[in-house]
Amino acid sequence: MLDRYKKRTPKSGALWKRAVSVFAGGINHNIRTFCLDRVGAYPPYIARGEGAYVWDVDGNRYVDWWMTHYSQILGHNNPRVREALINRLQNGHHFGAPNEEQVVLAEKIRKAIPYMEMMRFCSTGAEATMYAVRLARLFTKKKLVAKVYGGWHGGNDTVGYHVSFPYNDDPFYDGVTFNYNDIDSAREMFKKFGRDLAAVIVEPILGAGGALPPIPEFLPFLREETNRLGALLIFDEIISAFRFRYGSVGEALFNVRPDLTTLGKIAGGGMHLGVYGGREDVMALAAPRAEGGRWVGGGTFSSHPLSMVAGSVTLDELKKRNNQYEHLNKVGDGFRDRTNTLFRDYGYDAISTGFGSLVYLSCLHKDIGNPPYTSYTIGQAFDHEQMNMFQSLLTQEGVLGYHGLGALSFSHSESDIEFTLSAIERVISALSSD
Numbered sequence: 018m019l020d021r022y023k024k025r026t027p028k029s030g031a032l033w034k035r036a037v038s039v040f041a042g043g044i045n046h047n048i049r050t051f052c053l054d055r056v057g058a059y060p061p062y063i064a065r066g067e068g069a070y071v072w073d074v075d076g077n078r079y080v081d082w083w084m085t086h087y088s089q090i091l092g093h094n095n096p097r098v099r100e101a102l103i104n105r106l107q108n109g110h111h112f113g114a115p116n117e118e119q120v121v122l123a124e125k126i127r128k129a130i131p132y133m134e135m136m137r138f139c140s141t142g143a144e145a146t147m148y149a150v151r152l153a154r155l156f157t158k159k160k161l162v163a164k165v166y167g168g169w170h171g172g173n174d175t176v177g178y179h180v181s182f183p184y185n186d187d188p189f190y191d192g193v194t195f196n197y198n199d200i201d202s203a204r205e206m207f208k209k210f211g212r213d214l215a216a217v218i219v220e221p222i223l224g225a226g227g228a229l230p231p232i233p234e235f236l237p238f239l240r241e242e243t244n245r246l247g248a249l250l251i252f253d254e255i256i257s258a259f260r261f262r263y264g265s266v267g268e269a270l271f272n273v274r275p276d277l278t279t280l281g282k283i284a285g286g287g288m289h290l291g292v293y294g295g296r297e298d299v300m301a302l303a304a305p306r307a308e309g310g311r312w313v314g315g316g317t318f319s320s321h322p323l324s325m326v327a328g329s330v331t332l333d334e335l336k337k338r339n340n341q342y343e344h345l346n347k348v349g350d351g352f353r354d355r356t357n358t359l360f361r362d363y364g365y366d367a368i369s370t371g372f373g374s375l376v377y378l379s380c381l382h383k384d385i386g387n388p389p390y391t392s393y394t395i396g397q398a399f400d401h402e403q404m405n406m407f408q409s410l411l412t413q414e415g416v417l418g419y420h421g422l423g424a425l426s427f428s429h430s431e432s433d434i435e436f437t438l439s440a441i442e443r444v445i446s447a448l449s450s451d
């Protein structure tokens with residue numbers, strides 16, 4: 018079924034052959050095969066990007082929904098971000114010493130998210146969640162961490178478990194898990210483990226685990242229980258911050274203030290950035306020689322000037338577009354409705370979930386009824402084989418994404434939306450007539 022794709026991507030095919038001999042599994046981030054390796058093909062090798070599009074090394078254009086793992090909300094190769102990066106490069110790019118740009122970016126972040134009273138920068142989201150958990154453990158003098166099924170907080174050992182269905186236990190990790198959007202499951206977890214909990218880490222809007230908005234009582238319940246038990250609540254806003262509004266979503270959309278917050282992706286303007294921050298009394302433990310503190314931080318490339326300027330310019334641009342978020346979110350809502358209608362019309366077992374500009378498509382092997390959904394419901398009904406085929410055929414149709422699609426940017430136009438919908442229609446039509 019992927020003959021057309023293979024025919025027009027010979028250079029990608031040749032690169033893949035070389036890649037599998039040097040990289041385990043051929044890639045350096047598991048997602049970046051875009052499922053094509055699972056159906057006997059290979060991912061496209063991307064050579065350039067502009068706005069909502071990327072082009073592979075063979076010159077094929079794709080409407081990009083992946084947008085650098087949801088980071089490029091301004092679109093690829095934004096002229097202001099590019100200019101800032103080039104300007105910074107004129108004077109050398111990193112010295113492993115304090116730089117002015119880091120202070121500027123941190124001040125902008127704190128202005129946008131005032132409850133990030135103090136923060137630290139590192140290079141990736143995985144580091145940010147690792148350090149946030151370390152601080153929670155230091156502060157509470159407890160060890161256990163709870164996360165939700167399907168919650169992805171990066172590849173660090175503390176939180177890198179129960180990330181994909183069937184959520185098998187892995188003896189390598191020592192945290193506990195509960196079900197996103199399921200109060201009973203959370204209650205049971207608190208009952209069993211509450212006294213030993215250092216932290217609960219959760220995305221206020223679930224990302225990789227199914228892209229689900231919270232039911233109204235879910236986040237307040239986590240806040241009440243963590244307060245009662247003396248555990249910290251960490252909101253991982255590495256996807257959600259600056260995606261749905263200028264700032265974070267925890268307090269602004271759901272009226273729940275976490276103790277610590279992690280950021281990355283958009284806040285780094287598509288460059289490498291992780292941020293962890295929040296309550297001053299907790300963050301104080303990260304300072305060298307803090308009483309009760311321990312080593313927290315480090316990283317040769319932390320607060321890299323290129324990330325600082327890319328993040329800073331991106332936040333400036335987004336602040337100017339603050340009143341355009343509403344429209345972007347509405348476009349996402351409308352798109353999800355239309356994909357769900359398509360799935361229904363074709364009798365194709367799949368669902369489009371998400372929130373605002375975040376769009377996640379899941380092929381299902383059983384009906385999951387009406388929303389609200391939990392992360393376990395989505396995971397349990399997920400049809401991996403069908404998903405691999407769907408995703409690969411979508412790439413063949415010129416739409417690049419993962420978890421079905423990804424996220425819109427301010428560069429996506431109405432015709433990109435229509436292009437994507439007709440690509441999806443062709444894919445499900447082919448798969449339905451199989």
Ligand SMILES: Cc1ncc(COP(=O)(O)O)c(C=O)c1O
Nearest residue numbers: 141142143169170171253255256
């Ligand atoms: C919610 C969330 N947290 C953490 C991470 C890890 O970030 P990074 O890939 O920069 O390590 C990701 C990355 O996809 C994420 O989506």
